[in-house]
Amino acid sequence: MAENKTTTTGENNLLLVENLSVTVRNSGKKLIQNLNFSIPKGEIFGLVGESGSGKSLTATVILGMLSKSLEVTSGTVKLGQSEITSLSEKELRNIRGHDSAYLSQNYQSFFTPFIKVGKQFIEIIRCHTNMSRKEAKKVAIHWLNRVHLPAERVFNSYPDELSGGQLQRASIASAIMFRPKLIIADEPTTALDVLTGERILDLLCELKEELNCSILLISHDLRHIINRTQTVGVMYGGQIVEIGKTSAVVADPIHPYTNLLLQSRLKLSNQPPLELQTMLGEPGLIAEEGCPFSKRCPSVMKSCSNLVPMNSIGTHHSAACHLVKAEREERYVTH
């Protein structure tokens, strides 16, 4: 299904995820189903969804760090020229931290707590190059300066001696040392206060321009990333339910789940909001068959329990929802 790729296809894609499915080895439970998206060079792609929707798991697959109890049952993940799912552990290790970099939501445990930050920088550098400790230290200091940190002091500190913002900056420095092609930022701002978070995102965007890399920005809050991303994918229950140019998705959200995510956003319009839609069910209620959101969807129809294909709305926007084709008002089912 979902043959059409709404984002720009072709040779300039840095990351290409096609038909990716991940299941639990023992029970066969599907955690990610038929995921399709791509990130062009130099763009920021936003992946949005509630916790448990599979967005962090997607990051894990791209990093090639899937735990042994899970397996990729179908699909490919292509980073540059490398096919991640078929690489050996050693090849993957050379890519991780070098071609792809990871930033965690949990900056407090991004660095191992009982090893000095500087030592961990040197460890990373020496994992990927043959530099001596002295040279490695120079490189580390350079990048710590680059993210506007007091380099020497941070270098000689234990992680818990630094503030949250400092740690997040240090983790960014550690991630960009090898000018990675892709930075995976898993909720980089969630644990920070709003201003610090904004500054971190500013820094990320600035570095993106400088390094000419792509960023996969994962967030549970669509509103956070609207202004930062060019493309956005909305995940629910291990599937992408809507994907497209951020501007198009925000202007004309199709899938009811996207609508829900956008709902709490304050709109500057003359009309007052019509009424607050009540959502059925609880977060994490995922339908096994058909559209994963169908158990909570206010606009559910009979055909939703069957497989819902991706339907494109424009060249840069598509959603896995019957509402795309239908004239929406007519097919509402009342509860």
Added chain:
Amino acid sequence: MFTIIKNRVIQLIVVLFILSLFTFTLMKMAPGDPVLTILNADEMVVTEEDQAELRNKLGFDQPLYIQYGRWMLNLMQFDLGKSYMTGKPVVEELLTRLPITAELTFFALTLMLCITVPLGVWSAKYVNRWPDQFSRILALVGASIPSFWLGLILIYFFAFKLGVLPSSGIGSYPQIILPAFTLGFTYAVIYARLLRAGLLQSLSEDYVYAARARGVKEWRILWLHAFRAAILPVLTIFGLSLGSFLGGAVVVEILFSWPGLGSLAIDAILNRDYPVIQGYVLLTGVFVVLANLIVDLSYYVIDPRMKRKEEAL
């Protein structure tokens, strides 16, 4: 760090006080008259005058609290009295036996580490696969087997049947192997399970995920990033079970005829040599507390966060 040392010193004083009171009381409650023991009354004719003279010399005709006070004063000068059996000072007796027990303990602990660490890491690496099940069964066996019986079986096979290792005696390395293994095995396999649990916990930490995502090699992650956090609970339990470890040493010393502190204590018990028993009990109490202090201090080396947490207080 200072607080920790202070707390342990207080504990040491409390322990020594309880122990001294305890042993002193027991000694007074003990059946049999030590005066008759010293005078070897079973084999010789002892007159009333002889008894009274010795009683007076030992201070046994004084009230109990004075006896205790005197005894405490002597104790503070490291004078524990003289052995009834040999007539030598108890401290001297203890000090001549100490190196032997120390040697046994040292080798048993080394052997324990040599089993615990690989077994724990191995079973954490292959969770719920056969290495893990194997170590689980070993731990169950270790917790259920009487150590003296294990020692007897080992002696039977390795000394009598195969003749590859000596069954007793001290001085050479082959003679250390069986006692050290007997003493260390039970603890080794149980601690291996603790280490496994600790490793599973620390390997699932976010910082391990992050280190992996940076391309750090798996062995570096295991030994440099995960191991430190995993060894802490093992250390804690080790500090707590140190006493029973020393108890095990007594059994092993008897089993393999090692003339260490444990043998001395058992001999003293069988001969009603009270000052020696007293000295042994006090010395062991000191050891346990001091060893716990070392365990406490090693936390600081392993996890530098502890130091700063305390400074912040």
Added chain:
Amino acid sequence: MNIQMPRINQIPFFFKKQNLLIQCGIIFFIIIILITLIGPFIVPNDPFTANMSERLSPPSSVYPLGTDHMGRCIFSRLIVGAQSTLGITALVVVTVALIGIPIGLVIGYIGGRLDTVFMRLADGILALPEFILAIAIAGFLGPSLTNLMISIVFVKWIAYTRVVRSIVISERNKDYVLAAKVGGSSSWKIIRRHMFPQVVSPVLVLATLDIGKVILTISSLSYLGLGAQPPAPEWGAMLNDGRPYFQSAPELMIYPGLAIFFVVLAFNLMGEGLRDKWDVKSR
């Protein structure tokens, strides 16, 4: 990155596949109890009758496991020994629980200075290895089974008091206790109705795991000659009896040792099973 695994259906815990070992433990346990109860009536020979003309004889139809150095039937002594070893252990563990639980309930509930003093004392006593204390008591009061039991009880009760105390402390400030207080329940009633039921399962787990340890301690000390005295058919003492002969007649020590091993194993398996089932954190 933590994927929640689906919960396995609630099957009674001893039927679960991964609890095969615990099933074995329960089966062992039942066999042991049966032997202890009816054993003395079915033994083939009198465990105390020495028959020097038959000493150290190999297994035969009369003596299923042969005879010991005094010509006594090893099998009969093992069976009767089960009763004394398990009886002593049960007595020790029950006594310990009867002392430890009430003290823990009271100390935990009252708290304050009493609690501080207790904790200091407990730290002090716990620093002393029970084994060493047993040696001290046996040393001064003379080696006997009673003294051995006293020394174990003397040390062990603290562990129970600590567990009970910590549970009571964590429970006593909860809302339902407050509600009971407001409702006019007496302290005694609160302890009995609300605190006691909370401590039952952790204490049961602790006791089951302790039975194994107590058996090991008793037999080790008996082996050193500080516990049961000959001719009592206690397993550790039997091992001690057989020690001089074990080069020529290893079965004298193999059988009692195996008996200790399997009994302790059974209790350890059950203890682990109970702990998993009730999800009690190990100390």
